[in-house]
Amino acid sequence: MIRNIYLIGCLLGMGFPVSAAAESGVSYELSPVETPARVNGKVGGLSFAPSGRLAACFHSGDVFFLNPETGVWAQFAEGLHEPLGILALSDEEAIVVQRPEVTRLEDVDGDGWADIYETLSDDYGMSGNYHEFAFGPAVGADGSLFISLNTASNGAGIFDELRGEFLKMGRPGRMYSCVPYRGWTLRVNADGSLEPWASGFRSPNGIGFDLENRLFVTDNQGDWLGANHVYHVEKGEFYGHVASLVWRPDVHESALNWPLERLDKMRRRPAFVLPHGELSNSPTQPIPFPAGAKFGPFSGQLLIGEMNHEKLIRAMPEVVGGRVQGAAVAFHEGHGMRKGSHRMVWGPEGDLWIGHTYRDRGWVGGQGIQRMRWTGVAPMEVQWMRLTADGFELDFTKALSARPSSHNFAIERFYFEYHTAYGSDRFGVSPVAVETVSLSEDRKTARLTLDELKPGYVYKLTVSSDVVSADGKVVEHPTLYYTLNALLDGTTGAPQFSQ
Amino acid sequence: MIQLHLRKRGAPGRPRAGIALTLTFVAALGVAYSAAARSVTLRAAPGLRYDQLRFAVTPGEVVSLELENADEMAHNVVIVKPGKRVEVIQAAQAMGADGVARHFNPNTEAVIAATVVVAPDETARIEFLAPEVEGVYPYVCTFPGHGALMYGAMYVTRDPLPPLETDPNIPERFQARTTEALDSNVYVPGNRARVLREFMPDAGPAAIAVALPGGVNYCWDAGACRFRYAWAGGFVDIGYHKADGPAELLGDVFYRSRVPFPVSFGQDPQEDSEVEFLGYRLVHFHPEFRYRVDGVEVRELIQSASGGRGLEFVYTIPEPPDTVVYRVDGVGEVSVSSPTGEFVDGALMMDAERARQFSVVIEQESLLEGLE
Numbered sequence: 001m002i003r004n005i006y007l008i009g010c011l012l013g014m015g016f017p018v019s020a021a022a023e024s025g026v027s028y029e030l031s032p033v034e035t036p037a038r039v040n041g042k043v044g045g046l047s048f049a050p051s052g053r054l055a056a057c058f059h060s061g062d063v064f065f066l067n068p069e070t071g072v073w074a075q076f077a078e079g080l081h082e083p084l085g086i087l088a089l090s091d092e093e094a095i096v097v098q099r100p101e102v103t104r105l106e107d108v109d110g111d112g113w114a115d116i117y118e119t120l121s122d123d124y125g126m127s128g129n130y131h132e133f134a135f136g137p138a139v140g141a142d143g144s145l146f147i148s149l150n151t152a153s154n155g156a157g158i159f160d161e162l163r164g165e166f167l168k169m170g171r172p173g174r175m176y177s178c179v180p181y182r183g184w185t186l187r188v189n190a191d192g193s194l195e196p197w198a199s200g201f202r203s204p205n206g207i208g209f210d211l212e213n214r215l216f217v218t219d220n221q222g223d224w225l226g227a228n229h230v231y232h233v234e235k236g237e238f239y240g241h242v243a244s245l246v247w248r249p250d251v252h253e254s255a256l257n258w259p260l261e262r263l264d265k266m267r268r269r270p271a272f273v274l275p276h277g278e279l280s281n282s283p284t285q286p287i288p289f290p291a292g293a294k295f296g297p298f299s300g301q302l303l304i305g306e307m308n309h310e311k312l313i314r315a316m317p318e319v320v321g322g323r324v325q326g327a328a329v330a331f332h333e334g335h336g337m338r339k340g341s342h343r344m345v346w347g348p349e350g351d352l353w354i355g356h357t358y359r360d361r362g363w364v365g366g367q368g369i370q371r372m373r374w375t376g377v378a379p380m381e382v383q384w385m386r387l388t389a390d391g392f393e394l395d396f397t398k399a400l401s402a403r404p405s406s407h408n409f410a411i412e413r414f415y416f417e418y419h420t421a422y423g424s425d426r427f428g429v430s431p432v433a434v435e436t437v438s439l440s441e442d443r444k445t446a447r448l449t450l451d452e453l454k455p456g457y458v459y460k461l462t463v464s465s466d467v468v469s470a471d472g473k474v475v476e477h478p479t480l481y482y483t484l485n486a487l488l489d490g491t492t493g494a495p496q497f498s499q
Numbered sequence: 500m501i502q503l504h505l506r507k508r509g510a511p512g513r514p515r516a517g518i519a520l521t522l523t524f525v526a527a528l529g530v531a532y533s534a535a536a537r538s539v540t541l542r543a544a545p546g547l548r549y550d551q552l553r554f555a556v557t558p559g560e561v562v563s564l565e566l567e568n569a570d571e572m573a574h575n576v577v578i579v580k581p582g583k584r585v586e587v588i589q590a591a592q593a594m595g596a597d598g599v600a601r602h603f604n605p606n607t608e609a610v611i612a613a614t615v616v617v618a619p620d621e622t623a624r625i626e627f628l629a630p631e632v633e634g635v636y637p638y639v640c641t642f643p644g645h646g647a648l649m650y651g652a653m654y655v656t657r658d659p660l661p662p663l664e665t666d667p668n669i670p671e672r673f674q675a676r677t678t679e680a681l682d683s684n685v686y687v688p689g690n691r692a693r694v695l696r697e698f699m700p701d702a703g704p705a706a707i708a709v710a711l712p713g714g715v716n717y718c719w720d721a722g723a724c725r726f727r728y729a730w731a732g733g734f735v736d737i738g739y740h741k742a743d744g745p746a747e748l749l750g751d752v753f754y755r756s757r758v759p760f761p762v763s764f765g766q767d768p769q770e771d772s773e774v775e776f777l778g779y780r781l782v783h784f785h786p787e788f789r790y791r792v793d794g795v796e797v798r799e800l801i802q803s804a805s806g807g808r809g810l811e812f813v814y815t816i817p818e819p820p821d822t823v824v825y826r827v828d829g830v831g832e833v834s835v836s837s838p839t840g841e842f843v844d845g846a847l848m849m850d851a852e853r854a855r856q857f858s859v860v861i862e863q864e865s866l867l868e869g870l871e
Contacts, residue, residue, distance in 0.1 A: 122776060
């Protein structure tokens with residue numbers, strides 16, 4: 001039976017050649033995957049069905065399935081309103097998150113096209129503002145779905161007719177929330193009802209669970225966000241962008257003019273601060289490394305997409321004082337990685353499929369799909385950066401050639417201010433002296449003691465190229481950013497506000 | 500200017516004129532065919548299509564063509580002269596009541612060969628001589644309503660065929676878009692219905708634009724759960740490249756609904772109905788919207804009527820209350836009618852039995868005048 005088949009000449013490049021990677025020492029290899037000829041390859045979502053077929057949705061509103069064996073794409077649905085996430089349940093069924101709703105698509109007559117477009121949930125507001133994207137779904141361990149909703153932008157107005165309740169007091173602000181649950185993450189219950197989960201988000205274009213069933217949401221630098229953030233999201237908490245508070249039952253007023261101290265006390269801090277322009281400009285989806293060393297020695301960590309840079313970001317969560325925090329570092333920068341890495345999914349063969357996007361209005365990015373495979377060669381990296389009582393412990397992926405000296409590490413700390421204005425300069429910038437360095441017996445773990453450790457700062461650590469592995473390799477991504485919300489004993493604190 | 504004519508069409512209570520034929524033709528079993536013939540099998544498949552988008556024969560050869568009907572509807576195959584597909588479809592449609600008996604084969608000069616109408620799970624075979632003149636000879640199902648989508652191309656040639664994905668002779672929905680079209684924001688109406696959820700002018704933000712075959716388009720609002728307006732001409736230009744505002748209509752609005760909500764229950768309907776959007780189901784690419792009005796499920800399917808100059812709204816209420824009222828109020832030079840009953844003061848009052856399925860037709864007045 002012929003389905004709606006578009007023959008794409010992409011049989012080449014689908015399988016990875018048995019390369020000389022091991023010899024050349026390359027750890028990761030990228031190869032392109034052709035996208036369907038009849039759509040612009042701006043990827044909104046990727047998901048593998050149990051059969052091994054890849055479902056992809058595109059900004060254009062089209063949904064396709066790829067048979068990776070043949071490289072043939074078959075169209076499944078069309079006409080959706082900017083879908084930015086997909087979850088394939090089978091070759092005949094998928095859930096998409098499009099601007100107006102969470103929708104279940106199903107092909108019931110077996111012709112390859114979805115016939116059923118069932119609205120699972122649309123219990124949130126739309127003002128017609130272009131910036132009100134809907135993201136997700138992230139799937140929790142219990143099977144429940146989570147979505148996140150973008151606030152509106154004062155770069156454009158709203159429609160005369162809205163969907164949902166309009167709150168005038170939610171209208172002011174650079175990014176605003178005048179209809180329900182803009183700037184929230186929400187849980188989609190089995191009966192289709194939406195459960196407001198957490199507030200305080202600006203542009204949460206990245207939502208996902210890690211292997212420990214912790215929910216992570218990324219957010220973009222802007223008003224109330226001095227840098228780009230990755231949050232560990234827990235129910236009922238507020239994450240800092242003030243517009244959404246208008247929909248919190250215990251607030252229900254504009255908090256725009258509340259004292260900063262009050263808001264700062266109320267907010268949950270980001271688990272990872274990604275300094276703007278340096279590590280990230282616009283983070284996207286978080287995805288956990290698989291269990292076991294299937295994609296390098298980074299199990300227990302997260303990969304995060306990045307719109308403006310030719311790289312991904314690797315984040316190393318640890319629990320300190322009962323909360324998640326840790327270090328973040330660039331991953332596979334350069335090497336042909338396209339900009340606009342937007343959605344990621346693990347393929348059946350353990351490789352990472354990366355969908356890229358950009359948007360008009362001059363938003364930076366890329367397009368198409370790339371496939372990334374680990375060659376089995378461990379890269380020379382700082383595998384983990386962990387907080388100790390008096391400094392940091394660095395696990396390297398390879399044994400070092402010799403014990404580094406304190407001069408081999410440059411540490412600087414600073415913070416971004418929490419305020420209503422767009423972005424933030426760096427404040428409290430100061431070098432921090434490394435007092436001692438010791439190396440473990442297996443030469444893989446270095447312990448650094450520091451002159452001072454202050455909560456509320458980001459610690460930027462750069463490993464010098466004098467630090468080499470026993471086989472002569474320098475650290476590929478030597479600059480790490482540790483978000484020190486709490487000391488090991490649980491002490492938290494915030495730098496004094498300069499305002 | 501508001502000029503709304505309410506007019507009765509058809510006798511009240513007459514069931515909707517649907518195509519519900521049970522065709523059990525015995526296929527042409529007795530036809531002998533040559534063993535040396537070129538054998539071609541076409542299977543009619545769900546979704547108004549043949550399993551083969553095209554096939555090739557050489558000039559003058561004997562072709563033995565079998566039609567297997569694997570669909571739930573009746574179909575035929577009519578092979579026509581180059582460029583005559585639409586003409587033959589129209590001729591078959593014009594056969595009216597006579598069509599069934601004559602298998603919707605208009606038997607005009609444009610027809611080269613035709614099977615009988617084949618019921619589901621039945622098979623028919625015909626044998627004919629391929630034309631001597633090389634060319635692309637369309638094959639099409641002339642069963643009313645099918646031909647716009649259900650067709651393919653018989654190539655009479657000795658040469659290799661052009662690439663399938665850019666073949667203009669196969670149905671549009673199976674063609675790849677050209678590279679230029681990828682960056683275009685203009686959506687062109689095709690020969691099938693097309694749904695596009697997009698920001699639309701004069702509607703709530705959860706709008707759905709639908710292009711119907713024949714150049715009539717409408718906007719349906721998934722927030723308010725109701726039809727908003729219809730326009731004729733081109734479909735839409737989506738303006739992401741401009742200001743992320745609503746799409747631009749590439750035609751003229753001929754009717755705009757302005758009733759708060761058309762469907763209500765009871766003699767004394769309440770002003771503010773509570774509505775809930777449930778989604779839609781595609782029926783031949785046409786969305787049948789599903790929603791609840793004050794807890795009662797309603798389904799709404801909108802089709803092209805009056806040769807593309809009007810709309811037919813088909814409502815299904817699986818479990819209707821005792822009294823269902825359908826109100827029409829809008830702006831446009833149109834006539835509104837229903838085969839289900841008579842509008843009184845803009846309202847169609849129905850008991851539960853009639854409300855189970857009813858339809859309303861909105862036609863552009865100017866066209867009617869042109870016909871009279």
